[in-house]
Amino acid sequence: MARIMLENVTRRFGLVIAVDNVSLPIIDGEFFALLGPSGCGKTTTLRLIAGLEVPTAGRVHIGDRDVTGLPPRERDVAMVFQDYALYPHMTILDNVGYPLKVRGVGRREIRERVGEVAGFLQIAELLERRPAQLSGGQQQRAAVARAVVHKPQVFLFDEPLSNLDAKLRLEARGFLKHLQHELGITTVYVTHDQAEALALADRIAIMNQGRIIQVGTPLEVYRRPQTTFVAGFIGNPPMNLVPCRLEVGVEAAHLVGTTFRLDLTSLRDRLALTLRDDEEVILGIRPEHLTFCGQGDPFAIPAETYAIQPLGAECVVILLVDSTTLSVRLFTGEPPQQTGRVWVGVNPERILVYRKSGELVLG
Amino acid sequence: MRLVRLVLTRVAFYLFVTLVAAFFALPMLWLVLTPFNPRGTLAVEIPSPATMANFRLVFANAFAMRALLNSAILGIGGMLITTLVATLAAYALSRTDVPGRDFLIYALILFSSVVTGTAAMVPIFLLIFYLGLIDTLLGVILVFTGGLLPTAIFIMRDFVEGIPRSYEESALVSGATPRQMFQDVVAPLVQPGMMVVAIWAFVHVWGAFLIPFILLRSPTSMPASVAIYSFYTEAGTPIITLTSSYALLFALPVLVLYLLVNWRYGFRFFGGIKR
Ligand SMILES: Nc1ncnc2c1ncn2[C@@H]1O[C@H](COP(=O)(O)OP(=O)(O)OP(=O)(O)O)[C@@H](O)[C@H]1O
Numbered sequence: 001m002a003r004i005m006l007e008n009v010t011r012r013f014g015l016v017i018a019v020d021n022v023s024l025p026i027i028d029g030e031f032f033a034l035l036g037p038s039g040c041g042k043t044t045t046l047r048l049i050a051g052l053e054v055p056t057a058g059r060v061h062i063g064d065r066d067v068t069g070l071p072p073r074e075r076d077v078a079m080v081f082q083d084y085a086l087y088p089h090m091t092i093l094d095n096v097g098y099p100l101k102v103r104g105v106g107r108r109e110i111r112e113r114v115g116e117v118a119g120f121l122q123i124a125e126l127l128e129r130r131p132a133q134l135s136g137g138q139q140q141r142a143a144v145a146r147a148v149v150h151k152p153q154v155f156l157f158d159e160p161l162s163n164l165d166a167k168l169r170l171e172a173r174g175f176l177k178h179l180q181h182e183l184g185i186t187t188v189y190v191t192h193d194q195a196e197a198l199a200l201a202d203r204i205a206i207m208n209q210g211r212i213i214q215v216g217t218p219l220e221v222y223r224r225p226q227t228t229f230v231a232g233f234i235g236n237p238p239m240n241l242v243p244c245r246l247e248v249g250v251e252a253a254h255l256v257g258t259t260f261r262l263d264l265t266s267l268r269d270r271l272a273l274t275l276r277d278d279e280e281v282i283l284g285i286r287p288e289h290l291t292f293c294g295q296g297d298p299f300a301i302p303a304e305t306y307a308i309q310p311l312g313a314e315c316v317v318i319l320l321v322d323s324t325t326l327s328v329r330l331f332t333g334e335p336p337q338q339t340g341r342v343w344v345g346v347n348p349e350r351i352l353v354y355r356k357s358g359e360l361v362l363g
Numbered sequence: 364m365r366l367v368r369l370v371l372t373r374v375a376f377y378l379f380v381t382l383v384a385a386f387f388a389l390p391m392l393w394l395v396l397t398p399f400n401p402r403g404t405l406a407v408e409i410p411s412p413a414t415m416a417n418f419r420l421v422f423a424n425a426f427a428m429r430a431l432l433n434s435a436i437l438g439i440g441g442m443l444i445t446t447l448v449a450t451l452a453a454y455a456l457s458r459t460d461v462p463g464r465d466f467l468i469y470a471l472i473l474f475s476s477v478v479t480g481t482a483a484m485v486p487i488f489l490l491i492f493y494l495g496l497i498d499t500l501l502g503v504i505l506v507f508t509g510g511l512l513p514t515a516i517f518i519m520r521d522f523v524e525g526i527p528r529s530y531e532e533s534a535l536v537s538g539a540t541p542r543q544m545f546q547d548v549v550a551p552l553v554q555p556g557m558m559v560v561a562i563w564a565f566v567h568v569w570g571a572f573l574i575p576f577i578l579l580r581s582p583t584s585m586p587a588s589v590a591i592y593s594f595y596t597e598a599g600t601p602i603i604t605l606t607s608s609y610a611l612l613f614a615l616p617v618l619v620l621y622l623l624v625n626w627r628y629g630f631r632f633f634g635g636i637k638r
């Protein structure tokens with residue numbers, strides 16, 4: 001168990017800056033997720049921690065040691081690869097026992113310790129098989145077994161669930177979270193699936209183009225995304241982002257869209273502090289903070305029903321407001337009575353206001 | 364009508380295939396039958412009565428027997444060095460960024476056909492002469508290794524590149540040293556490729572005539588491909604009974620080697636990784 005510190009770490013590949021001046025403290029024993037779109041540098045960051053990449057600049061610490069120049073074997077980490085990388089020519093026993101074998105542990109003890117781990121991960125009957133004779137879920141557990149068998153200080157996962165089908169993925173999610181909780185090993189988990197990150201992690205870092213955009217607990221990043229990028233990435237459906245214009249008078253303040261005018265007078269002072277009158281802004285509101293209402297509501301926006309998606313426990317309605325779409329999440333599960341031309345009310349306490357450039361100014 | 368045509372084309376096709384097969388099979392048949400025939404003949408005929416007398420004569424020829432041993436030394440030596448060096452070189456070339464490595468390999472392949480060919484015989488002779496390796500088996504082995512390596516590296520590189528890097532990286536993160544990683548993970552996975560290269564190199568050296576003929580002087584170091592000429596008459600015509608027997612002995616190791624590897628490895632691969 002150990003904390004991990006990335007200090008101003010940069011990794012370039014020729015002209016591409018895969019990881020750009022990243023500083024991250026990862027707390028001892030926490031489940032930390034690296035979340036971001038494809039190509040944003042998540043895998044590279046993980047490999048920098050593992051020692052499979054060397055930073056162009058910056059330092060990496062694990063525990064109290066500066067491991068920046070050390071090869072992987074001296075870092076006492078374990079990694080589960082996206083393709084699991086189980087050696088096809090070895091049995092599962094030899095695969096799982098490999099970290100022990102290279103550490104010079106004797107055959108008898110390897111058998112014993114692999115047996116223990118295998119029992120815990122429910123692959124005990126598979127030890128004599130080859131990886132090709134295992135199902136996807138079993139392979140995943142074998143790969144995890146190989147990672148835990150020598151009790152590393154740090155666990156690294158690179159999208160370990162992306163090769164599983166949807167049902168198995170949910171199962172494995174619960175299993176991984178439980179496992180991490182049992183072992184208490186510091187874990188860095190790379191994924192591009194925001195739901196996975198929210199479900200698993202104690203804290204999440206959202207990356208884009210090699211940079212860390214925001215770090216926080218799942219609730220923090222869900223409730224107060226620091227940029228429109230994070231807002232649009234987290235949540236399913238993601239946050240509604242509506243471009244509008246701010247009118248700040250001496251007394252009053254309004255958010256003005258092409259078809260609506262929301263009274264934000266109660267927030268006037270805070271808005272006037274950071275924004276100018278007539279500035280272009282972006283209104284951010286989660287789908288669950290919109291409700292259907294009547295025309296008279298002061299926070300109502302006129303819209304056109306576009307599509308209705310009943311999901312059982314809830315119902316997502318897609319609306320058209322001028323040229324942008326709005327998603328509304330209804331927790332009743334019942335599809336709305338009215339269709340066609342409707343009014344949706346915005347919960348003013350849940351409004352987030354972003355600058356046109358994307359950073360959060362009010363929320 | 365259609366059916367008749369279909370049947371006729373089928374029949375014609377199989378007839379053609381049979382003819383082609385027979386054309387290529389006849390020399391093999393001759394090679395297997397003639398050594399047991401008391402009469403030397405160029406016709407394919409069942410020997411009656413079958414005899415071992417030809418073999419007895421061949422076995423009695425110490426020079427020819429010694430030549431088979433020399434061939435084995437050359438073949439195995441060339442095979443071992445070529446396979447080992449090619450594997451390591453292919454691995455290095457595939458896993459590091461050498462600028463212009465593709466060009467390098469293609470250029471080498473192009474030149475290698477010169478090395479084992481006739482055109483470079485004089486410079487190679489001089490080179491080996493100045494190295495003091497004329498009339499040594501080592502000299503011949505080195506020339507063959509040099510000539511075979513580029514193509515061997517090219518073949519091996521394909522095999523190495525077929526191994527996902529995550530295997531190696533996983534081994535490194537598991538705590539293996541680079542050497543352990545190579546031994547435990549890379550070597551077993553490229554073994555089929557090493558077998559392909561090994562057989563190819565062995566067959567190449569085993570059957571070669573020109574280079575050993577030129578670089579070796581004394582009769583005791585001649586390989587079988589040269590020694591077969593000891594079964595010619597002074598006038599230069601082959602004594603068919605003896606040459607065919609010797610040729611059969613000469614062909615056997617290659618055949619056995621191929622069957623052995625095919626039985627052991629079957630040139631199959633372990634399928635394993637999930638993509
Ligand atoms: N070995 C390399 N050589 C050159 N460029 C690289 C190398 N590895 C990564 N890159 C580049 O660095 C950037 C980040 O890559 P990385 O693999 O870290 O992304 P990622 O966030 O893991 O994406 P994904 O979700 O698709 O796996 C990409 O633009 C990629 O092309």
Ligand SMILES: [Mg+2]
Nearest residue numbers: 042043044158
């Ligand atoms: Mg990746």
